[in-house]
Amino acid sequence: MYLKMHLPKCLCMSVLLMIADGFVVQSPSGPLVVPLGGSVVLPCSVDTLLPVEGLEVEWKRDSGTLVHLFQDGESRPESQHQDYYDRAHFFTEEIQHGNFSLLLNNVRAEDKGEYRCKVYSDQDSDENVVEIKYVERLIVSGSNHSISPYEGEDVTLSCSVDSHIPPEEIEEVSWKKIDKDGEILVLLFHYNEIITESTPDQYKDRAEFFADEIPKANFSLRLKSVRNADKGVYMCLVFAGDFSANTTMEVKISLSTLHIVVLLLCGLAFGSASLLGCLVWRKFNSEDFHAITYCLDSLI
Ligand SMILES: *[C@@H]1O[C@H](CO)[C@@H](O)[C@H](O)[C@H]1NC(C)=O
Numbered sequence: 141m142y143l144k145m146h147l148p149k150c151l152c153m154s155v156l157l158m159i160a161d162g163f164v165v166q167s168p169s170g171p172l173v174v175p176l177g178g179s180v181v182l183p184c185s186v187d188t189l190l191p192v193e194g195l196e197v198e199w200k201r202d203s204g205t206l207v208h209l210f211q212d213g214e215s216r217p218e219s220q221h222q223d224y225y226d227r228a229h230f231f232t233e234e235i236q237h238g239n240f241s242l243l244l245n246n247v248r249a250e251d252k253g254e255y256r257c258k259v260y261s262d263q264d265s266d267e268n269v270v271e272i273k274y275v276e277r278l279i280v281s282g283s284n285h286s287i288s289p290y291e292g293e294d295v296t297l298s299c300s301v302d303s304h305i306p307p308e309e310i311e312e313v314s315w316k317k318i319d320k321d322g323e324i325l326v327l328l329f330h331y332n333e334i335i336t337e338s339t340p341d342q343y344k345d346r347a348e349f350f351a352d353e354i355p356k357a358n359f360s361l362r363l364k365s366v367r368n369a370d371k372g373v374y375m376c377l378v379f380a381g382d383f384s385a386n387t388t389m390e391v392k393i394s395l396s397t398l399h400i401v402v403l404l405l406c407g408l409a410f411g412s413a414s415l416l417g418c419l420v421w422r423k424f425n426s427e428d429f430h431a432i433t434y435c436l437d438s439l440i
């Protein structure tokens with residue numbers, strides 16, 4: 141009787157313990173684009189908290205070069221390749237949270253490639269691969285999605301330069317609207333000056349940079365009181381030295397409540413007119429209810 145009652149519980153417990161010993165290294169979200177000379181966090185984390193005892197974390201290049209090793213409770217710079225000696229930083233304080241990410245500073249062109257994060261505990265091991273796909277001199281980032289403001293709203297179109305070029309070396313930033321008829325220069329920044337002479341009338345006093353943000357290499361565009369004619373694709377194009385990069389964004393204009401009401405009213409007016417027309421055509425007299433139902437049915 142005693143055994144019968146407790147055996148299944150024991151089994152359950154040991155199965156649970158076995159599951160708890162295993163872990164999975166989370167996959168990174170995708171390849172990384174890193175500015176030359178900048179820093180990047182190579183992500184690596186596990187879904188379960190692991191005891192530091194017996195924990196080993198190894199970061200290796202695809203070539204086999206050891207980028208960083210954490211073993212016996214500490215980082216082991218002596219076994220690390222000298223290229224990474226003062227550039228790879230392990231977040232020791234994050235280990236307790238199951239986060240074994242690695243910060244790589246002063247990124248060089250030859251850092252491009254795959255990095256394998258291999259995690260060993262007493263019971264199990266798993267790994268993931270992170271790829272630095274591009275090391276770029278100039279990276280321009282915006283927002284990856286389109287925006288749909290209502291007519292009359294103000295919008296911000298993002299454009300920021302992520303590079304280790306000092307902002308004063310950014311020669312030119314232009315915001316263009318691209319449509320089927322060609323390009324319209326909306327706003328221009330040229331050698332430290334905001335040039336508004338080239339802004340066409342339809343954008344005058346409505347399009348501007350955030351002057352305070354320019355020293356931070358943030359060239360986002362403020363477009364005030366959007367109109368239906370503003371819809372289209374906008375490009376932020378940056379030139380610095382021999383390099384150029386861009387980001388694009390689509391602006392769609394949403395119908396405002398007023399528009400929807402007007403459309404509904406139009407629909408309603410059209411419906412009533414059709415009903416009336418139909419009734420007249422059926423030579424409606426007040427007793428002929430069938431005519432009404434017939435006409436309503438045919439409308440719906
Ligand atoms: C791991 O730690 C680094 C540095 O603090 C942080 O940037 C990163 O977002 C953390 N990752 C996770 C999954 O918490």
Ligand SMILES: *[C@@H]1O[C@H](CO)[C@@H](O)[C@H](O)[C@H]1NC(C)=O
Nearest residue numbers: 296298300350353358359360
């Ligand atoms: C750029 O400046 C705008 C306006 O202040 C702000 O909304 C946006 O978040 C900034 N972008 C970056 C990347 O800091």
Ligand SMILES: *[C@@H]1O[C@H](CO)[C@@H](O)[C@H](O)[C@H]1NC(C)=O
Nearest residue numbers: 375377378384385386387388
């Ligand atoms: C914008 O960037 C894309 C890819 O980054 C490039 O193919 C394209 O030529 C650029 N456009 C301009 C006008 O520079």
